[in-house]
Amino acid sequence: MAFHSRMSLLAALGAAGLMAAALPASAADNYPSRPIRLIVAYPTGGISDTVARALGERLSAQMGTSVVVENKAGAGGSIGIDAVAKAAPDGYTLGFASTSPLTLNPHVGHVNYDPQRDVAPVMSVMYSPVLIVATQSFAGKTFPDLVAQAKAKPGSVRWATSGLGTVGHVVLEQVKAKSKAELTLIPYKGAGQQMNDALGGQFEVMSTNASPALTQHMQAGRLRALAVGAPKRIESMAGVPTLAELGYPKANLTSTFGIFAPGKTPAAIINKLNAELNKALAEPEVHERLLKGGEVPTGGTPAQFAKAIHDEYVENARIVKEAGIKAD
Structure with a gap:
């Protein structure tokens, strides 16, 4: 179904919640009685896949059933979320994705x-910080140096993102709007080639999510973090300022990841899953996997997550309209 709804996201989620709440709690009494499919909206091997599999292992142990992970990557997570949206709303198909397929992708494409x-x-x-990372091609030392070069020599700073209409692209547009600097956008189709070209110095700077591979390259001195989009500085990168600290609060964005279910899944099942997922996230092994990759564990209730999604959806609508961002 194309995106044509006129209802606010929060109102729709609230209405769905009221309908589901009318179902008896017994809807979850025998759940789960068969394997659960967990669709990961990204390729194998990345931090999303690693975290999803760690959660799946814990859920399997806690709930006494198999959790089968299936990767359905593409279109910035929209393909995986589409599979979740079209699945039976019975709790046996879940999805792991960032919030972008719900809050950003609908504004920049179909x-x-x-x-x-x-x-x-x-x-x-979890939320994944967005890092502004310099390659060997950038001679400056700091984020202000980057802006200064872009102003002194318009177009000389090439800024790579993993794609048009991504969070990293939004960060770039917000920096451009505030600084009035002329930055050259280099959009890739995925983070893999973006990283390869970063190591080859094919551009000066990139915006990308935190990951174990990125951390390794920075520790080896091949890449340098200039700034981070996060509510506060990252403990493992205490010397790297946030974009908000640098005077770019609207560019200070992160990618939030979570678990989703089909829209009409009964509230009793969602609440049971939420309780089990919070328990799994608190496990030291899962917690450590996130922290080692530069991610920050979150957790919380379905209502809290729904509110955060609503707020992000509204803010992204404004940003996309003002910047004129379009996807491929």
Whole structure:
């Protein structure tokens, strides 16, 4: 279904919650009685895949059933979320993705699901800081140096993102709007080639999510973090200022990842899943996997996650309209 809904996201989620709440709690009494499919909206091997599999292992142990992970990557997470949206709302198909397929992708391109009705937030799992990283091609030392060069020599700073209409692209546009510097956008189709070209010095700077591979390259001195989009400085990178500290509060964005269910999944099942997921996230092994990759564990209730998604959706609508961002 194309995105045409006129209802606010929060109102739609609230209505769905009231409908589901009318179902008896016994809807979850025998759940789960068969394997659960967990769709990861990104390729194998990345931090999303690693975290999703760690959560799946814990859920399997806690709930006494198999959790089968299936990767459905593409279109910035929209393909995986579309599969979740079209699945039976019985708790046996879940999705792991960032919030972008619900809060950003519908504003910059076409999606085949209604983000306001077809998907139910279960729990926020983590937020992934957005790092502004310099390559060997950038001679400056700091983020202000980057802006100064872009102003002194317009177009000389090439800024790579993993794609048009991504969070990293939004960060770039917000920096451009505030600094009035002329930065050259280099959009890739995925983070893999972006990283390869970064190591080869094919551009001066990139915006990318935290990951174990990125951390390794920075520790080896091949890449340098100039700034981070996060509510506060990252403990493992205490010397790297946030974009808000540097005077770019609107560019100070992160990527939030969580678990989703089909839109009409009963509240009793969602609440049961939420409780089990919070328990799994608190396990030291899972917690450490996130921290080692530069991610920050979150957790919380379905209502809290729904509110965060609503606020992000509204803010992204404003940003995309002002910047004129379009996807491929």
